[in-house]
Amino acid sequence: MEKIIEILEELKPGVDFAKEEHLIDDHILESMMMVQLVAALNDEFDIEITPRDIVPENFQSAKAINEMVERLLEDE
Amino acid sequence: MQYNTFTFLGLFLGLTLLAYYVTPLKARWGVLLGASAVFYVLGGRQLILIVALTTAVIYLAARRMEKISATAKAQRKLLPKEERKAYKAKMSGKKRRVLAAACIFAVGLLLFLKYFNFFGSSLNTLWEKLHLSWEIPYLHLLLPLGISFYTLSAVSYLADVYWEKYPAERNYFKLLLFLIFFPVIVEGPISRYDQLGSQLFEGHKFDYYKFTSGLQLIVWGLFKKMVIADRIDGFVGVIFGSYGDYGGLAVALAILLYTIQLYTEFSGCMDIVTGCAQLFGISLAKNFEQPFFSRNVNEFWRRWHITLGAFLRDYVFYPISLSKFFQKLSKGARKHFNEYFAMTIPAAVALFAVWFCNGIWHGAEWKYICYGLYYYVIMLAGMLLEPLFKKICAAIRLNREENRGFHAFQVVRTCILVGIGMLIFRAENLRAAGKMFLSLFDKEAWRSVGFFWDVGMNPYEYLVILIGVLIVLYVGIQNERKILVRDRIASRAAAIRMTAYTVGVVAVILLGAYGPGYGAVDFIYAQF
Known part of the structure; x- marks a missing residue:
């Protein structure tokens, strides 16, 4: 979780990612940033996030992202 | 039958509503299907057969993909661990081939019927310039009503079933209703099956507030x-x-008024x-959200024709930018270039595809392709210059998020950029757009106001x-x-x-x- 927040803060400084729960609905994470985020997550956790995982529910908060990463690690 | 006519609002809609609310709840989707079929035949005549055929292909492909997924899941558990990965890859490839075949059929039909003559005449011009005596014939093709809209809905349905976001539809006629539902067939909004499907199929009781x-x-x-x-x-x-x-003020006003016309x-x-x-x-998906209050063109396209932008984002932008090839390319580039630049490569390539598709989707003309690419250039420039903008703003201590004056400047700048886009979109052709654009800088023409009358x-x-x-x-x-x-x-x-x-x-x-x-x-x- 901490690593995910670190990645997010690097991509977009100035947002309290530990608290934000509407990253997609509030357009904090836009499509350009999503591509960069996915690349960083794939690298960091050695997973493969595909377009099927790109649904708002998986990216609304750092917690949701963490859950998705854990799910993908289990599937590996 | 236009939506703003008495025939539609008074007769067609009135009769359909009457039939809908007197029919038992469970069968009400049948009324919608019947009405949609009648609406289609009145507007598109025998071309409904093409839609019916496309639906059949989509229906069968989705069922097939679902079956492959189910078999893969059941068989995978029975295999030893070391064989599972290879088996998964084999079944994914099989499913991908079904998806590709169905998409090629649906999109291929759209490309052929809508764009054959455009590409034909463009190639003929090229042959002529190269002094070749080849000629692609002009074909008299009929375009099925709403093909640009229902094809996108069909592709989104196929991709979602491929990604196992929801199960494939069991009933062919329900899928047909989803694709030809009469309020959305002519101009959208481009519908998603998981958002619209269940609403169409369950019968709704009369609701005074909604009505x-x-x-x-x-x-x-x-x-x-x-x-x-x-x-x-x-x-x-x-x-x-x-x-x-005309020139100057007349052209500026025409651009402004056309923008208002298209929006309203x-x-x-x-x-x-x-x-x-x-x-x-x-409830249908929202297609507009006060686009002219946007601070940049990215935001404008999130608020203007929202369902087209969302379709291109989910089914063109992400699949390309997140593909293994571009992810690897980006990873490799990071070793040689600046990290921001390297991470931008997949997005930049995917964005080109998005804006090319956006442009050509609007019509088989070069001006529409330029219209799309115009936005591509603006967005790419914004993306590549972002680190520089950040530095400048930090140097002059400008808080881009909170400064109200800067906010107003951004809104005006976006409106001007959108206006230039509208000029390309509406002008007879690219040459006319260029001439009209240059005439905006004719000082003399700004003094003339006689055109008003x-x-x-x-x-x-x-x-x-x-x-x-x-x-x-x-x-x-x-x-x-x-x-x-x-x-x-x-x-x-x-x-x-x-x-x-x-x-x-x-x-x-x-x-x-x-x-x-x-x-x-x-x-x-x-x-x-």
Whole structure:
């Protein structure tokens, strides 16, 4: 979780990612940033996030992202 | 059958509503299917057979993909761990081939029917320049009603079933209804199966609130279309048609008015069809969200034709930018280039595909391709220059998020950029767009105001347009503040409420652009 927040803060400084729960609905994470985020997550956790995982529910908060990463690690 | 005609609103819609609410709940989707088929045949005649065939291919492909997934899941568990990965890859490949075949069929049909003659004539010009005697013949092709819209809905359904976001539809006729539902077939919104499907298939009980708000929305849409957009059509037609005779202020005003025309017409049509669907208790996806309050063109496209932007984002942008190839490329580039630049490569390539598709989706003409690529260049420049902007803002201590003056500047800048896009979109061709753009810098032409009375409009019409636009602007500002004018009116005393509704209906009847001197103006987006 901490690593995910670190990645997010690097991509977009100035947002309290530990608290934000509407990253997609509030357009904090836009499509350009999503591509960069996915690349960083794939690298960091050695997973493969595909377009099927790109649904708002998986990216609304750092917690949701963490859950998705854990799910993908289990599937590996 | 146009959505703003009495034949549609009075007869077709009235009869369909009557049939819908007298039919038992479970069978109500059948009424919608019957009405949609009749609507399609009235507008598209025998071409309904092409839609029926496309639906059959989509239906079978989705079922097949689902079956492959189910077999793969069941068999995988029985295999030793070391073989599972290879088996998964084999089955994924099988499923991907089914997806590709169905997409090639649906999109191929669209490409062939809509673009064959465009590519043919472009290639013929090329052959001629190369002194080759080849010639691609011109074909007289009929375009099925709404093909640009239902093909995208079909592709999104296929991709979602491929990604196992939801199960494939079991009933062919339900899938057919999803693709040809009469309020969305002509101009969208481009629907997603998981958002619209279940709403279509479950029968809805009569809901007074939804029904009345649907009626209000229809009147509001008619107001935008008939009082503002259709009245502007004359002015825009004259200036863009004889652009050589005008310049400066006339052209600037024509661009502004065309932008207003396209917005009020397209969003008005969306209000009408959303209102129609609401009469049946069905909610459609939002297609507009006050786009002219956007701070940059990215935001503009999140608020303008939202369902097209969302389709291109989910089914073109992400699949390309997140593909293994581009992820590897980006990873490799990070070793040689600046990290920001390397991470931008997949997005930059995917964005090109998005804006090329956006442009050509609008029509088989070079100007539409340039229209799309115009936005691509703006967005790419913004993306690549972002680190520089950040540094400049830090140096001059400008908080881009909170500075109100800068916010206003961004909104005006976005409107100007969108206006230039509209010029490319509406001009006869690229040469005309270029000439009109250059004429904006003709100082002499800015002094001439005689065109006001040359274009066949009288002061009364200018006044109606001005008042209409101010009302739309007021409602837009309220919406931005999350205040729904409709709900505000509905919460007032009955007398005030009825007066407001009567004024709305009377305004459409009295101020709408019809009668002698006006032809019915076709919906612009219906041609796409």
